[in-house]
Amino acid sequence: MTTTNPTMTRETLGSRLKWTIHDYRAIVGQEFAHIFRQPANFAWQLGFPIVMVLLFVYVFGSAMDVTGAGAGVDYVSFAMPGMFAMTMAFGFTNTAWAVAEMKEKGFIDRVRSMPMASSAVVVGRNIADTIHAAVDLSILALIALVIGWRSDGSLLETLAAFGLLLWLRFALIWVGVWLGLLVKNVEQAGNLFAVAFPFAMVSSVFTPPDLMPNWLGTIAVWNPVSATATAIRDLYGNPLPVGDAWPETHAIAAALIGPIVITVIFLPLAVRRFRGLGR
Amino acid sequence: MPTTTVEARNLGKRYKDTSALENFDLSAEAGTVLGLLGPNGAGKTTTVRILTTLLSLDTGSASVAGFDVARDARQVRRRIGLTGQNPAVDDLLSARQNLVLFGRLFRLTKARARERAARLLEQFGLAETADRQVKKFSGGMKRRLDLAAGMILAPQVLFLDEPTTGLDPAGRREVWDAVSGLAADGTTVVLTTHYLDEADRLCDRIAVIDHGRNVVEDTPAGLKRRMGHDRLELVVADHAELAAARGLIEAVASGEPAVDEAAGSVSAPVAEPVDALTATATAAREKRLEVADIGLRRPTLDEAFLELIGQEDRK
Numbered sequence: 272m273t274t275t276n277p278t279m280t281r282e283t284l285g286s287r288l289k290w291t292i293h294d295y296r297a298i299v300g301q302e303f304a305h306i307f308r309q310p311a312n313f314a315w316q317l318g319f320p321i322v323m324v325l326l327f328v329y330v331f332g333s334a335m336d337v338t339g340a341g342a343g344v345d346y347v348s349f350a351m352p353g354m355f356a357m358t359m360a361f362g363f364t365n366t367a368w369a370v371a372e373m374k375e376k377g378f379i380d381r382v383r384s385m386p387m388a389s390s391a392v393v394v395g396r397n398i399a400d401t402i403h404a405a406v407d408l409s410i411l412a413l414i415a416l417v418i419g420w421r422s423d424g425s426l427l428e429t430l431a432a433f434g435l436l437l438w439l440r441f442a443l444i445w446v447g448v449w450l451g452l453l454v455k456n457v458e459q460a461g462n463l464f465a466v467a468f469p470f471a472m473v474s475s476v477f478t479p480p481d482l483m484p485n486w487l488g489t490i491a492v493w494n495p496v497s498a499t500a501t502a503i504r505d506l507y508g509n510p511l512p513v514g515d516a517w518p519e520t521h522a523i524a525a526a527l528i529g530p531i532v533i534t535v536i537f538l539p540l541a542v543r544r545f546r547g548l549g550r
Numbered sequence: 551m552p553t554t555t556v557e558a559r560n561l562g563k564r565y566k567d568t569s570a571l572e573n574f575d576l577s578a579e580a581g582t583v584l585g586l587l588g589p590n591g592a593g594k595t596t597t598v599r600i601l602t603t604l605l606s607l608d609t610g611s612a613s614v615a616g617f618d619v620a621r622d623a624r625q626v627r628r629r630i631g632l633t634g635q636n637p638a639v640d641d642l643l644s645a646r647q648n649l650v651l652f653g654r655l656f657r658l659t660k661a662r663a664r665e666r667a668a669r670l671l672e673q674f675g676l677a678e679t680a681d682r683q684v685k686k687f688s689g690g691m692k693r694r695l696d697l698a699a700g701m702i703l704a705p706q707v708l709f710l711d712e713p714t715t716g717l718d719p720a721g722r723r724e725v726w727d728a729v730s731g732l733a734a735d736g737t738t739v740v741l742t743t744h745y746l747d748e749a750d751r752l753c754d755r756i757a758v759i760d761h762g763r764n765v766v767e768d769t770p771a772g773l774k775r776r777m778g779h780d781r782l783e784l785v786v787a788d789h790a791e792l793a794a795a796r797g798l799i800e801a802v803a804s805g806e807p808a809v810d811e812a813a814g815s816v817s818a819p820v821a822e823p824v825d826a827l828t829a830t831a832t833a834a835r836e837k838r839l840e841v842a843d844i845g846l847r848r849p850t851l852d853e854a855f856l857e858l859i860g861q862e863d864r865k
């Protein structure tokens with residue numbers, strides 16, 4: 272019988288690290304294989320933000336006065352960064368869905384029964400999803416350019432804006448992993464969309480919080496998605512008159528801190544949940 | 551001298567309000583196939599999950615391939631393969647991509663993983679469809695791929711949780727052949743099933759589990775001997791003749807006949823199955839009874855369990 276002995280008996284810290292990175296690469300590679308196998312699927316995931324943006328820009332946008340200069344004015348430069356932020360905000364449902372599917376199918380069990388770094392499922396997922404999000408963003412930015420959106424910021428500012436978007440997405444992946452492990456099955460993971468919708472929408476992505484009822488506006492202002500949307504509008508050089516709440520006047524700081532807060536809360540929850548699978 | 555590869559003593563496991571395992575013992579000798587047979591909810595999956603280090607145990611201890619599942623989980627993981635209740639393969643990838651991925655996750659080099667994948671595809675009869683997307687595979691093919699994924703490191707012990715549930719007869723046969731092949735190569739196999747015929751066909755020993763407890767453990771032949779008698783069943787074409795049919799069955803039965811009015815059938819356990827069958831068929835012809843169907847059938851697993859568990863309770 273063939274014996275294929277993969278690992279040495281004693282592991283040094285260095286070899287452990289090496290193998291852990293090897294495991295992460297394998298999981299990330301799997302995600303890329305998915306994209307190449309199913310470009311249509313990938314396109315579908317982008318379909319929603321694209322439809323939303325067309326709807327908002329061409330249907331609602333014409334009636335929306337975001338600058339105080341009259342309905343429809345400059346809505347594209349308001350809505351495009353909003354759409355970027357929204358896509359990042361919704362992204363955690365993709366993560367949750369992927370994790371729930373891996374769990375339901377027994378993929379996570381199989382991996383946990385293997386002599387690999389079990390963190391690879393979670394961390395590898397995170398890396399894969401962040402890369403995935405970067406690809407999403409590039410495609411959306413191209414569409415935005417076609418519709419007529421331009422960044423007036425410097426190259427550095429523009430890149431920083433995309434960085435902040437990915438920063439938000441990265442933090443929300445932990446929420447996605449936690450929820451994906453929490454739900455009973457893939458079907459429930461699909462329903463998370465209902466949670467994601469208000470989370471993404473009660474924010475400044477498509478409507479200035481000023482135009483919302485007071486209490487809703489307050490929630491919207493403190494929603495981390497808003498901070499990111501406002502910060503990137505600043506960086507793209509499409510700033511808007513905003514209110515005087517702290518996250519609005521310090522949008523970039525808020526957009527940096529918000530994801531840290533999310534990570535600090537949800538990373539331990541996700542890890543605990545993952546460990547709890549064995550109990 | 552035979553060595554014990556799987557040894558579990560006094561396993562106990564509680565989920566919030568259900569006790570899934572209680573004082574459960576299990577052992578399998580190296581190179582044998584052990585069947586864990588029990589109805590749904592008996593605790594089969596829980597046992598497999600504990601033995602494959604996926605689940606902590608509340609009481610008792612278990613060792614696999616000489617290592618304690620709780621203390622030396624990593625050592626255990628290097629020596630086992632697991633095929634869970636659902637095929638844990640990636641539908642979007644091809645069969646080959648799946649095996650290479652798992653090979654990588656088993657920490658083989660890329661070249662080694664490819665080599666191993668090619669061998670396993672050959673061994674499990676998947677070479678021709680290796681590059682097709684798994685989504686398009688039949689249930690049996692998917693299961694075989696799943697088995698192959700569990701065999702990447704040529705493990706000492708392979709755990710299979712209900713390997714044929716949900717498969718059509720052709721798929722079941724494919725999986726049976728694959729498992730028999732592995733057993734012949736010397737892999738120790740622990741499989742769970744709720745099919746008696748499956749356990750009978752594949753296993754050297756069968757442990758029956760119910761409500762998380764040991765019911766009985768024996769060889770398939772020994773188990774069948776304990777399982778009571780075959781049943782003789784007679785189905786009449788004209789339901790008006792049910793009473794007459796009941797009379798015929800009663801004459802050869804070793805127990806109370808059961809009448810199913812809707813199906814027009816009468817059945818009863820018989821001690822001498824073949825004699826009872828021929829005698830009844832002859833009698834029916836003599837009485838000009840119009841017979842739609844007559845035959846012997848094994849007690850269903852439900853009946854068999856009831857009987858076994860009943861014996862256990864009476865002890």
Ligand SMILES: Nc1ncnc2c1ncn2[C@@H]1O[C@H](COP(=O)(O)OP(=O)(O)O)[C@@H](O)[C@H]1O
Nearest residue numbers: 565566568570589590591592593594595596597
């Ligand atoms: N995660 C869980 N939480 C609560 N109860 C569970 C869980 N998993 C299994 N059970 C219960 O434990 C018992 C044994 O389940 P299981 O081992 O899956 O049985 P089997 O595999 O034989 O069908 C059942 O009563 C089942 O409902």
Ligand SMILES: [Mg+2]
Nearest residue numbers: 594595596635
């Ligand atoms: Mg089960």
